[in-house]
Amino acid sequence: MKRAAFTNRWLPILLLLPQMAIIVVFFYWPAWHALTSSFYLQDPFGFSETFVGFANYTSLWKSAPYARAASFTVVFSLLVTFLSLAIALLLAVKADKVIKGAKAYRTALMWVYAVAPPVAGVMGIILFNQSWGPLTRFLTMLGWDFKLGVNYYDTAFAMVLVSVWKQIPVNFIFFLSGLQSIPKSVREAALIDNRSASGRFWDITFPLLAPTGFFLLITNITYSLFDTFGVIDTLVKGEPGNNPMTLVYKVYVDGFRGNDMGGSSAQSVILMVLVLAMTIAQFRLVERRIHYT
Amino acid sequence: MAQVTLSGITKTYPNGVTAVHPASFSIPHGEFIVLVGPSGCGKSTMLRMIAGLEDISAGDLHIGARLVNHIDPADRDIAMVFQNYALYPHMSVRKNIGYGLKNRKIPQAQIDQKVAEASALLNLDDYLDRKPSQLSGGQRQRVAMGRAIVRDPALFLFDEPLSNLDAKLRNQMRIEIKALQRRLGVTSVYVTHDQVEAMTMADRIIVMNEGRIEQIGSPSEIYHSPATTFVASFMGAPPMNLLHGEILNGMAQIGDLRLAAAPKAASGAVVIGLRPEDITPDAAGPLMLDIALVEELGAHRLLHGSLLGQPISLHVSKDIAASTGPLRASFKPETLSLFAADTGVRL
Numbered sequence: 001m002k003r004a005a006f007t008n009r010w011l012p013i014l015l016l017l018p019q020m021a022i023i024v025v026f027f028y029w030p031a032w033h034a035l036t037s038s039f040y041l042q043d044p045f046g047f048s049e050t051f052v053g054f055a056n057y058t059s060l061w062k063s064a065p066y067a068r069a070a071s072f073t074v075v076f077s078l079l080v081t082f083l084s085l086a087i088a089l090l091l092a093v094k095a096d097k098v099i100k101g102a103k104a105y106r107t108a109l110m111w112v113y114a115v116a117p118p119v120a121g122v123m124g125i126i127l128f129n130q131s132w133g134p135l136t137r138f139l140t141m142l143g144w145d146f147k148l149g150v151n152y153y154d155t156a157f158a159m160v161l162v163s164v165w166k167q168i169p170v171n172f173i174f175f176l177s178g179l180q181s182i183p184k185s186v187r188e189a190a191l192i193d194n195r196s197a198s199g200r201f202w203d204i205t206f207p208l209l210a211p212t213g214f215f216l217l218i219t220n221i222t223y224s225l226f227d228t229f230g231v232i233d234t235l236v237k238g239e240p241g242n243n244p245m246t247l248v249y250k251v252y253v254d255g256f257r258g259n260d261m262g263g264s265s266a267q268s269v270i271l272m273v274l275v276l277a278m279t280i281a282q283f284r285l286v287e288r289r290i291h292y293t
Numbered sequence: 294m295a296q297v298t299l300s301g302i303t304k305t306y307p308n309g310v311t312a313v314h315p316a317s318f319s320i321p322h323g324e325f326i327v328l329v330g331p332s333g334c335g336k337s338t339m340l341r342m343i344a345g346l347e348d349i350s351a352g353d354l355h356i357g358a359r360l361v362n363h364i365d366p367a368d369r370d371i372a373m374v375f376q377n378y379a380l381y382p383h384m385s386v387r388k389n390i391g392y393g394l395k396n397r398k399i400p401q402a403q404i405d406q407k408v409a410e411a412s413a414l415l416n417l418d419d420y421l422d423r424k425p426s427q428l429s430g431g432q433r434q435r436v437a438m439g440r441a442i443v444r445d446p447a448l449f450l451f452d453e454p455l456s457n458l459d460a461k462l463r464n465q466m467r468i469e470i471k472a473l474q475r476r477l478g479v480t481s482v483y484v485t486h487d488q489v490e491a492m493t494m495a496d497r498i499i500v501m502n503e504g505r506i507e508q509i510g511s512p513s514e515i516y517h518s519p520a521t522t523f524v525a526s527f528m529g530a531p532p533m534n535l536l537h538g539e540i541l542n543g544m545a546q547i548g549d550l551r552l553a554a555a556p557k558a559a560s561g562a563v564v565i566g567l568r569p570e571d572i573t574p575d576a577a578g579p580l581m582l583d584i585a586l587v588e589e590l591g592a593h594r595l596l597h598g599s600l601l602g603q604p605i606s607l608h609v610s611k612d613i614a615a616s617t618g619p620l621r622a623s624f625k626p627e628t629l630s631l632f633a634a635d636t637g638v639r640l
Binding site for chain 2: 183185186188189190191192193194195196199203204207208210291
């Protein structure tokens with residue numbers, strides 16, 4: 001590795017400045033702000049605040065709605081991450097085998113990537129509209145009286161469905177390029193060594209895709225926790241009452257609807273710590289089993 | 294016992310390009326056969342059809358008594374060594390070598406024993422727990438060989454296995470592969486574009502060009518009696534001298550220079566082939582050469598010049614003083630090859 005040294009000590013700092021400024025303004029400063037305000041109780045109109053120590057945290061510990069949102073978030077993230085990775089991998093493996101019209105297939109599968117999460121949510125609302133939504137009608141035909149925004153589980157189902165659908169293309173692109181970077185001769189050697197296609201997939205293809213898979217695992221968990229906000233917001237807009245919500249959405253609802261800035265800040269601090277811990281754990285546990293070429 | 298028989302094996306791609314024109318030959322058990330030719334001549338396609346990595350467009354392929362046209366590569370009882378080794382990067386050397394056995398439901402104890410035998414044979418004992426990325430090119434090549442030999446296949450296939458190695462290692466591995474094949478007695482098909490590898494390793498050589506087989510024969514037949522001008526010019530470094538001449542009254546001649554008696558029926562324009570080492574400087578010789586360049590190679594010298602305006606090279610011992618300028622030389626008439634000028638086929 002070649003190392004280049006700067007002769008002027010200010011130049012590297014100058015070059016780092018724009019990136020650092022963005023991180024400071026959009027991450028450190030709000031994070032610090034959240035941390036400090038999580039120790040205060042604000043009056044609803046924002047005129048005064050009282051130092052309450054860890055009271056915001058302890059009240060969350062006892063809060064049933066918070067526990068409900070937390071357990072929903074766990075199930076939701078696991079489902080969204082697992083389904084969007086699994087379906088994307090399946091599609092990528094199939095698309096990789098297509099020879100005729102491969103580009104058309106790939107483009108069609110990537111198309112959804114261009115849809116913004118709130119738009120995906122709106123499409124979900126249309127598809128699951130109570131009176132004329134085509135998916136509602138379809139489910140009614142199957143004997144499922146589907147009620148978006150009314151029934152807790154039906155709403156959760158729609159949230160998972162739309163979030164997964166939205167995330168598949170990104171995963172698909174990464175998995176496909178990962179598959180295509182596996183040397184052809186390695187696959188051919190496997191073809192001679194192992195007659196079973198599924199055996200070849202699990203022994204050769206899957207481990208060689210693991211670096212891509214690990215990257216996607218982290219980004220997908222982050223997606224399911226945070227970026228699904230737009231989908232959830234549009235799907236339950238106006239009536240979050242009995243509906244399922246993720247922890248991130250609860251931060252927003254409690255902070256901006258409930259005007260409980262302290263409690264909401266405490267929630268976001270917890271989230272931040274959780275994500276940090278989870279990412280470290282993933283790197284420690286999963287990454288060491290991965291072979292990078 | 295595996296004899297391999299190809300009958301009219303053809304490869305035509307959907308776009309209509311024919312990569313291999315109908316080819317028929319058979320490889321007796323234990324023979325080391327080398328497919329050689331320039332890039333794009335169809336030799337790799339031929340090998341890949343034998344392996345089952347490419348579909349056979351027409352013709353029948355038998356390995357042993359079995360027609361294998363539609364049998365999966367894993368069930369053809371073959372093992373293949375690839376140009377870039379094709380090792381599984383995430384597996385240790387031990388697992389790489391044993392992978393093919395594991396999938397054939399062979400007991401673990403037997404796999405361990407076979408891997409141990411192969412690694413001893415290939416000097417890989419110290420590397421069994423390393424990953425391929427921690428090995429040198431020559432070691433990777435040995436692992437690829439190990440993966441092939443533990444399987445005890447009916448047929449070894451080699452796809453330019455030495456072309457990624459440096460020259461010194463290539464010579465060494467060439468000898469090792471040949472010795473290993475002798476010892477194991479497994480029928481082998483070896484693809485290369487390197488005519489030295491072909492000459493030194495093969496029991497028989499198949500020379501291919503533009504999807505067609507030009508000649509099948511022992512290295513000596515290929516070298517001394519090339520079937521076509523293509524074979525004559527492809528095999529040998531420098532290649533056979535090809536001089537344009539004609540047959541007049543049963544004599545092959547260039548202008549007024551009479552060289553040798555021609556086959557009775559032949560007449561008209563011919564190409565006269567002479568190996569560079571079959572021409573020797575001789576003050577009383579019939580050939581009047583004009584030498585333009587001397588290449589010093591240590592053990593011998595290459596002289597490049599012209600004969601009656603046509604380029605010619607000769608190969609002389611280091612003991613013979615050489616300089617540019619006029620040189621008289623002679624040749625043995627029995628070493629001369631004659632080819633039809635229009636078809637390039639040996640007369």
